[in-house]
Every structure is written in structure tokens, then in C-alpha cells.
Amino acid sequence: MGSDLTFYLFAAIAIAASLLVIAQRNPIYSVLLLIASFGALSGLYVLLDAPFVAVIQIIVYAGAIMVLFLFVVMLLNASHEETEYDERVHPLLQAGPMRFGAFLAAALMIELVWALMKGGGESGAFPGKAVSGVKEIGQLLFTDYAFPFEVTSILILVAMVGAVVLARRETHQ
Amino acid sequence: MIALNHYLVLSAILFAIGTAGVFVRRNLITILLSIEIMLNAVNLTFVAFGRALGAADGQIIVFFVMTVAAAEAAVGLAIVIALFRHRESLNPDSFTALKW
Numbered sequence: 087m088g089s090d091l092t093f094y095l096f097a098a099i100a101i102a103a104s105l106l107v108i109a110q111r112n113p114i115y116s117v118l119l120l121i122a123s124f125g126a127l128s129g130l131y132v133l134l135d136a137p138f139v140a141v142i143q144i145i146v147y148a149g150a151i152m153v154l155f156l157f158v159v160m161l162l163n164a165s166h167e168e169t170e171y172d173e174r175v176h177p178l179l180q181a182g183p184m185r186f187g188a189f190l191a192a193a194l195m196i197e198l199v200w201a202l203m204k205g206g207g208e209s210g211a212f213p214g215k216a217v218s219g220v221k222e223i224g225q226l227l228f229t230d231y232a233f234p235f236e237v238t239s240i241l242i243l244v245a246m247v248g249a250v251v252l253a254r255r256e257t258h259q
Numbered sequence: 260m261i262a263l264n265h266y267l268v269l270s271a272i273l274f275a276i277g278t279a280g281v282f283v284r285r286n287l288i289t290i291l292l293s294i295e296i297m298l299n300a301v302n303l304t305f306v307a308f309g310r311a312l313g314a315a316d317g318q319i320i321v322f323f324v325m326t327v328a329a330a331e332a333a334v335g336l337a338i339v340i341a342l343f344r345h346r347e348s349l350n351p352d353s354f355t356a357l358k359w
Contacts, residue, residue, distance in 0.1 A: 093261045097269045104273055104296050108280035113288040120292050127299055134266070134310045139302075139318050146325050151295070151332045158336045159288055162343050212263070214313035223315050223322075231319055238326045245330030252337035255344075 093133055099126035113159045117152055124148045125194065135216035138223055266307035273300035287339050287349045291332065298328050 103123035110116045124147045131140035217223075227235055273296055280293030302321045309317020339349070346353050 090261050093265065097265075100269070101272055101276070104276045107292055107296065108276060108284055108289065110289075113286060113292075116289050116292050120295065123296070124299065127303060130266070130269075130303060131306055133261075134306050136306050136310065136318050136321075139306055139321050142322070142325060143302075146329065147295075147299070151329055154332055154336060155288065155292065158339060162288075162340065162349070212310050216310060217313060217315040217318075223318055226315050227319055227322070234323060238323060241330055242326065245333050249333040249337040252334065253340045 089133055093130065096126040096129040096133070099123070100130070114156070117155045117159060120155075121148045121152050124152070129197070135212075135218040137218060138220050263307055263311045266303060270300045270303040270307070273297075273303070285350050285352065287342070287351055290351065291335050291339070295328060295332070298324060
């Protein structure tokens with residue numbers, strides 16, 4: 087019963103945050119809301135007995151890819167609409183909303199810790215045993231999926247070189 | 260009781276939101292973010308099916324999808340930077356040089 091409630095909570099957060107992502111005018115808010123959506127999805131992965139995916143969702147998606155987006159948004163300074171004005175008058179930057187935000191962050195952390203401590207036990211109506219250990223995933227990754235894994239490294243190399251070449255400033259002399 | 264259907268419905272909703280974002284928004288960065296939403300919806304489907312079938316393959320495919328998403332974000336954002344340098348704009352409607 088508790089896991090049902092948790093599912094609906096995380097699902098509601100994911101849907102609401104994703105809707106707000108495409109409703110925002112300022113891309114910085116979109117990126118931050120998408121991080122909230124990814125946090126909710128990570129909770130759903132814990133409910134699905136996939137703690138490995140939940141953790142790399144936080145580390146790789148929320149921690150690396152979204153930071154890359156945030157870098158580019160701030161680098162391009164694409165939201166020309168009065169950012170200094172925003173900082174002084176914006177209703178979300180007053181003391182009350184910021185305390186509320188801190189409370190929400192603490193609550194999310196407690197929930198995540200609780201969900202991770204609970205471990206892979208009940209998972210609703212799913213029959214059978216869950217394959218959730220990092221050991222099993224690693225073994226499968228380096229035996230059956232060894233070739234795609236190695237191809238992935240080539241892909242990342244190509245993406246890295248491509249990104250550097252595309253974003254390089256051309257020097258005419 | 261939460262069953263596989265719930266996860267599939269949630270995934271479908273998220274994918275629909277991402278698709279709507281690609282069509283509705285007029286900002287290249289928001290469009291890339293919508294694509295990330297869609298990729299995450301598909302990831303959720305993979306993990307849910309993997310859990311229902313009792314196999315780890317779904318989680319491994321999510322691993323690969325995340326790698327591709329990282330590569331896509333890096334190259335896509337590099338293209339956005341290059342385009343912004345040329346036109347001082349992020350509106351996709353202003354990049355029509357290849358339009359016939």
C-alpha cells in the first residue's frame with residue numbers, strides 16, 4: 087500500500103515537472119524543473135527494483151547532462167528579459183519560498199534515503215524475482231553486451247571530437 | 260496495486276509531454292530538453308518491462324540510452340552554440356538557410 091502511494095507521488099511530480107518544463111519561458115527554469123522530473127523518475131526506478139539505474143539517473147542525467155545544459159543556457163545568456171529585475175522582485179526569491187524550497191529538498195532527501203534503505207523487497211504486482219544487483223548487471227554488460235559496450239566508447243569519442251569541432255571559434259587569418 | 264500498466268501509462272504521458280514540447284516551444288534549448296523527457300519516458304518503459312520479465316536487459320539498455328543521450332546533448336548543444344554565434348538567436352524559425 088505504501089509503495090502505491092509512493093508511485094502516485096513520484097508520478098505526479100514527474101508529470102507536473104515535465105509539464106512545467108515545456109511551459110516555462112526562461113530556459114534556466116526549464117532545466118531546473120527537468121532535474122526535479124529526473125529525481126522523481128529515479129524514485130520510480132527504486133520502486134521498480136532498479137537501484138543501479140536510479141543512481142546513474144541522478145549522477146549522469148541530473149548531475150552531468152543537465153549541468154551541461156545549464157552551462158550552455160548561462161553561456162548564451164539567451165533569456166535577455168531583465169535578469170537583474172528578476173533577482174530583486176521575483177516572488178520565488180523571497181525568504182518564505184526559499185525556506186519552503188529548502189524544506190522540500192530535505193524532504194526529498196529523507197524520502198530517497200528511506201526508499202534506498204528499504205531495499206528491493208515488495209514491488210507490487212510484479213511476479214518473479216528482481217535482478218537488481220550491480221554484480222549481475224556488470225556481468226551481463228561485460229559478457230553478452232560486451233560488443234555494444236565497446237562501441238559505446240567509440241560513440242563517446244566521436245561525440246567529444248564532434249562537439250569540440252562544432253563549438254570551436256573559427257579563426258580567420 | 261501498481262502493475263506494469265501504470266508504468267506504461269506514465270511513460271506514455273511523459274513521452275506525449277516531450278513530443279508536445281518539441282512542437283510547441285520556439286527555443287532550441289527547450290526543444291533539446293523535450294527530447295530528454297522523451298528519452299526518459301522510454302527508459303522508464305525499458306526498466307518496467309525488464310522488471311516484469313525478471314531480466315536485467317532492460318536496465319542495460321537504459322545504460323546505453325543514457326550514453327547516447329549524453330553524446331546527443333554534447334553534440335546538440337555544440338550545434339546550438341555554433342548557430343547562436345551566427346544568428347544571435349535561439350528561435351528555430353530563424354535558421355532557414357537550407358529551406359527550399
